[in-house]
Amino acid sequence: MFDTIIVGAGVAGAVAARKLAEEGNRSVLVIERRSHIGGNCYDCPDEYGVLIHEYGPHIFHTDEESVREYLSRFTEWYDFGHEVVANVGDKLIPVPFNLNTLHMVYEKEKADRLEKKLLEEYGEGSRVPIMKLRENADPDIREIAEYVYQNIFLRYTMKQWGQKPEEISPEVTGRVPVVISYDNRYFKDKYQGVPKNGFTPMFEKMLRHKNIEVRLNTDCRELLCFQDGKIYFQDEEFTGDLIYTGAIDELFDCRFGRLPYRSLDFRFEHLDTDSYQGHSVVNYTVSEDFTRITEFKFLTGQTDADGTTIVKEYPFAYTGAKGEIPYYAILEDENQALYEKYRSLTEDYQGFYLLGRLAEYKYYNIDAMALKAMELADRLMKK
Numbered sequence: 001m002f003d004t005i006i007v008g009a010g011v012a013g014a015v016a017a018r019k020l021a022e023e024g025n026r027s028v029l030v031i032e033r034r035s036h037i038g039g040n041c042y043d044c045p046d047e048y049g050v051l052i053h054e055y056g057p058h059i060f061h062t063d064e065e066s067v068r069e070y071l072s073r074f075t076e077w078y079d080f081g082h083e084v085v086a087n088v089g090d091k092l093i094p095v096p097f098n099l100n101t102l103h104m105v106y107e108k109e110k111a112d113r114l115e116k117k118l119l120e121e122y123g124e125g126s127r128v129p130i131m132k133l134r135e136n137a138d139p140d141i142r143e144i145a146e147y148v149y150q151n152i153f154l155r156y157t158m159k160q161w162g163q164k165p166e167e168i169s170p171e172v173t174g175r176v177p178v179v180i181s182y183d184n185r186y187f188k189d190k191y192q193g194v195p196k197n198g199f200t201p202m203f204e205k206m207l208r209h210k211n212i213e214v215r216l217n218t219d220c221r222e223l224l225c226f227q228d229g230k231i232y233f234q235d236e237e238f239t240g241d242l243i244y245t246g247a248i249d250e251l252f253d254c255r256f257g258r259l260p261y262r263s264l265d266f267r268f269e270h271l272d273t274d275s276y277q278g279h280s281v282v283n284y285t286v287s288e289d290f291t292r293i294t295e296f297k298f299l300t301g302q303t304d305a306d307g308t309t310i311v312k313e314y315p316f317a318y319t320g321a322k323g324e325i326p327y328y329a330i331l332e333d334e335n336q337a338l339y340e341k342y343r344s345l346t347e348d349y350q351g352f353y354l355l356g357r358l359a360e361y362k363y364y365n366i367d368a369m370a371l372k373a374m375e376l377a378d379r380l381m382k383k
């Protein structure tokens with residue numbers, strides 16, 4: 001019998017498994033439904049030898065020293081400042097909108113004047129939500145807010161969330177920032193990059209431990225059963241800790257209905273050219289049905305493959321049909337209430353822990369997820 005069972009071999013499951021196996025000397029079983037580890041961070045070479053991220057581009061970024069340090073035990077890093085551009089008309093402009101963008105969008109004299117006003121009003125280095133720019137008495141400054149809303153935010157958000165303009169909450173709109181600096185980086189974090197040899201080798205090393213067994217291609221519902229406050233593993237009562245990182249509604253047969261998610265259709269293309277777009281990520285904020293194109297070579301730094309592979313992302317509403325993957329929880333009150341109904345079902349079971357983006361119906365970045373898993377493992381080891 002295992003001391004601990006973990007469902008899911010993504011960031012949440014893998015980090016928790018390693019800590020409990022190594023520091024807690026527990027025997028840990030990791031059950032994973034897919035044919036590979038790494039969850040949505042999984043990467044692999046495609047048939048042309050280009051390293052791709054199968055579930056969309058993933059960049060590790062963090063200010064959290066403990067997470068960087070922990071993951072660095074399992075990988076070296078290819079560090080870079082991640083930059084994103086938006087395709088607007090005939091230009092590729094840096095996003096979030098910053099002073100470089102300002103100078104690309106407006107002619108020199110006007111851009112200089114606007115820059116001076118922004119610096120005087122808000123100060124170098126600040127991130128000003130467009131809601132604040134809109135409240136400014138100066139029509140020039142309000143014009144910048146309008147530009148960002150129309151050309152960077154509106155259509156992208158409509159595609160991503162399947163919303164009409166009037167359905168987009170003004171609170172969300174208002175939070176879109178304008179950055180008063182020449183820094184083109186998308187994230188502010190101290191550490192930014194990807195594991196030098198890819199995410200999957202990092203997870204392989206993490207899960208390679210004498211106290212860890214990983215079972216791939218196995219849905220946990222084949223092995224686990226929940227009944228009258230007791231958990232059964234292969235028909236025997238299980239009294240150890242169970243960490244579940246899968247979708248909570250599925251675990252209870254969606255008895256109250258499915259939790260809504262946005263999903264993504266990833267369409268990969270290989271091209272016989274060195275470079276397709278010259279950037280890792282180009283957002284399509286005013287045209288096209290897809291939201292963005294990622295060109296992997298520019299993300300991973302790979303130089304030893306011929307040609308280039310890109311992926312286009314088409315968002316759609318998740319229905320639960322076979323093959324669909326729930327990606328983004330839709331954080332609205334009624335969905336949160338539905339989640340709470342499912343969560344309360346777990347209270348009957350001792351030693352049962354929900355962890356991860358699906359089990360908690362929440363968006364986590366990789367670093368936040370790793371930190372949460374580290375904290376849970378620490379807590380369980382103190383029990």
Ligand SMILES: Cc1cc2nc3c(=O)[nH]c(=O)nc-3n(C[C@H](O)[C@H](O)[C@H](O)COP(=O)(O)OP(=O)(O)OC[C@H]3O[C@@H](n4cnc5c(N)ncnc54)[C@H](O)[C@@H]3O)c2cc1C
Nearest residue numbers: 008010011012033039040056058059220246356357365366
């Ligand atoms: C398109 C996209 C891009 C992203 N980009 C970034 C980024 O650039 N930087 C960043 O920090 N974060 C990014 N994220 C977030 C990142 O993907 C998550 O932080 C991370 O995947 C969460 O890990 P997890 O372990 O909770 O979930 P997952 O990675 O989804 O892992 C859960 C695992 O559980 C398994 N599972 C589920 N149900 C069962 C079952 N019944 N039985 C057995 N196994 C089961 C699944 O197969 C899966 O492998 C992105 C997310 C998306 C959607």
